[in-house]
Amino acid sequence: MQHQSWRPDQYNTHASFVSSLGSSVVDLLQPQRGERILDLGCGDGTLAAKIESAGAKVVGVDSSPEMVKAARARGIEAYVMSGDALTFNGEFDAVFSNAALHWMKNYPAVIRGVDAALKPGGRFVGEFGADGNIQRLISGMEASFARNPDFGTFNNPWFFPSESAYAAALSSGGFAVDHIAVIPRPTPLTTGVREWLRIFADHVISGFTQEQTERFLAEVEDDVRAYLYTPEGGWVADYVRLRFAARKS
Numbered sequence: 647m648q649h650q651s652w653r654p655d656q657y658n659t660h661a662s663f664v665s666s667l668g669s670s671v672v673d674l675l676q677p678q679r680g681e682r683i684l685d686l687g688c689g690d691g692t693l694a695a696k697i698e699s700a701g702a703k704v705v706g707v708d709s710s711p712e713m714v715k716a717a718r719a720r721g722i723e724a725y726v727m728s729g730d731a732l733t734f735n736g737e738f739d740a741v742f743s744n745a746a747l748h749w750m751k752n753y754p755a756v757i758r759g760v761d762a763a764l765k766p767g768g769r770f771v772g773e774f775g776a777d778g779n780i781q782r783l784i785s786g787m788e789a790s791f792a793r794n795p796d797f798g799t800f801n802n803p804w805f806f807p808s809e810s811a812y813a814a815a816l817s818s819g820g821f822a823v824d825h826i827a828v829i830p831r832p833t834p835l836t837t838g839v840r841e842w843l844r845i846f847a848d849h850v851i852s853g854f855t856q857e858q859t860e861r862f863l864a865e866v867e868d869d870v871r872a873y874l875y876t877p878e879g880g881w882v883a884d885y886v887r888l889r890f891a892a893r894k895s
C-alpha cells in the first residue's frame with residue numbers, strides 16, 4: 647500500500663468539517679482547567695486549541711509531520727508519533743481522539759498505549775468511523791479497482807468496528823465504558839467527492855499516473871453519484887460515527 651500523506655492547506659479548504667463536527671466530542675470530553683490531555687491524531691491542532699481554551703494543557707501526537715508542523719504553528723505542543731506506538735507513561739488526565747482512530751488498524755496496541763498514557767481513572771473519549779462508514783465510497787473504489795487491473799490491488803486502510811466489537815476491545819484493554827453509540831451522520835462535501843478522494847484516499851492514488859488518477863476519480867464519482875449526490879443537497883458522504891467515553895479502571 648502507498649503512504650497516506652496530508653497537506654494541511656488542502657485539508658483546511660476541503661475538510662474543515664472534520665474539526666467543526668468534532669466539537670461535540672470535545673463537549674463529551676468536558677476538559678477541565680489544569681488538566682493534561684493527550685490529543686491522539688491531533689491533525690492541524692484545531693480541536694487541541696479548542697480544548698486548551700477551556701484551560702487544559704494539550705499534547706498532540708500525529709503520524710503526519712506536516713500536520714504536527716501545522717499544530718505547532720497554532721501553538722500546540724505536538725509530536726510525530728504513531729498511535730500504535732505511544733510512549734507516554736501515566737501522565738494524562740484524559741486521551742481525546744477525533745476522526746483518527748480509524749487510521750490505526752492495530753487497535754489493541756493503540757488501546758494499550760492509551761491505557762499506559764493515562765493516570766488511574768483517566769478518561770478515553772473519542773469518535774471515529776463505525777462499521778458501515780463510507781461504505782458507498784469504499785464500494786466505488788473497489789469497483790474501480792476491479793475494472794482496472796493496472797491499478798493493482800485495493801487495500802482498505804481503515805478500521806471501522808461495530809459498537810459491540812469496540813466496546814469489547816475497550817473492556818479487555820482495562821477500560822470501563824461509560825458511553826458508546828453509533829451515530830449515522832451524512833456529511834456534506836461542499837467541494838465535491840473528487841476533492842474528498844484526493845485528500846482522504848491519497849494513499850490509493852499516490853502511486854498512480856496523472857491519467858490513472860483522473861480515471862479513478864471519474865469512475866468513483868460516477869459510481870457513487872446515484873447514492874451520494876442530489877441537485878438540491880449536493881454531495882453528501884455516508885459517514886457513520888462511533889462515539890465513546892471510557893475510563894481507565
Ligand code: BEZ
Pocket residue numbers: 745748774775779780804846885
Ligand atoms: C472519516 O472521518 O470517517 C474518514 C475520513 C477519511 C477516510 C475514511 C474515513
